[in-house]
Amino acid sequence: MTNLLVSIARVKGPRGLKGQVWLKPYGDSFEQFQAYQYVIIGKARNPLEIISSQQKGNMYIVELKGLTTREQAEGIKGEEVFVKREWLPPLEGDEYYWCDLIGIQVFDLEGNNLGELVNIFRTGSNDVYVVNGEKEYLIPAIKDIVKEVSIEESRMVVDITPLEGLND
Numbered sequence: 674m675t676n677l678l679v680s681i682a683r684v685k686g687p688r689g690l691k692g693q694v695w696l697k698p699y700g701d702s703f704e705q706f707q708a709y710q711y712v713i714i715g716k717a718r719n720p721l722e723i724i725s726s727q728q729k730g731n732m733y734i735v736e737l738k739g740l741t742t743r744e745q746a747e748g749i750k751g752e753e754v755f756v757k758r759e760w761l762p763p764l765e766g767d768e769y770y771w772c773d774l775i776g777i778q779v780f781d782l783e784g785n786n787l788g789e790l791v792n793i794f795r796t797g798s799n800d801v802y803v804v805n806g807e808k809e810y811l812i813p814a815i816k817d818i819v820k821e822v823s824i825e826e827s828r829m830v831v832d833i834t835p836l837e838g839l840n841d
Contacts, residue, residue: 678713678718678755678756678758679756679772680699680772681754682697684746684753684754685750686747687747688734690742690743691736691741691742692745693746694734694737694740694746695735696733698733700771700795705762708762709756712754712755714753720757721737722739723735723738767816769822774802775790775791775793777789778790778829779802779810779830787804787806787833788805788806788807788810790802790803790804790829793814796813801814812836817832818831818832819831
């Protein structure tokens with residue numbers, strides 16, 4: 674598992690003339706992003722050293738060692754940004770990385786399979802899980818709803834009764 678790459682952002686494009694790039698992060702806070710010394714861009718799979726980074730709104734401006742021109746930065750536009758799994762910080766007991774949740778099966782309290790968790794997005798107050806089965810479910814990632822998560826069993830159990838109309 675140590676060689677597993679985790680996608681954390683996408684290169685949106687160049688910034689300026691000296692090789693800086695705009696990154697659109699997926700989940701990490703900027704404080705966590707600043708803890709990374711290296712990132713891996715696209716299919717190259719070679720770690721690039723982060724020289725500097727700053728947050729601007731919901732994006733990051735990043736300077737990477739070896740990228741010195743706008744043309745080089747333009748060449749990686751649209752590429753995924755990865756970190757090695759081993760570079761991620763440890764989690765608390767009830768926390769999960771999005772990459773571990775995507776693809777697990779979601780069940781209601783009665784054992785009915787609602788479908789596969791296919792996406793996660795942030796809202797102002799909590800994350801929302803997108804589950805595709807016979808229909809699409811939007812399930813808030815809160816303790817009142819999410820009752821059990823087992824990464825090992827690739828299974829999540831949710832209580833959908835408080836979500837009026839969700840199971841109609």
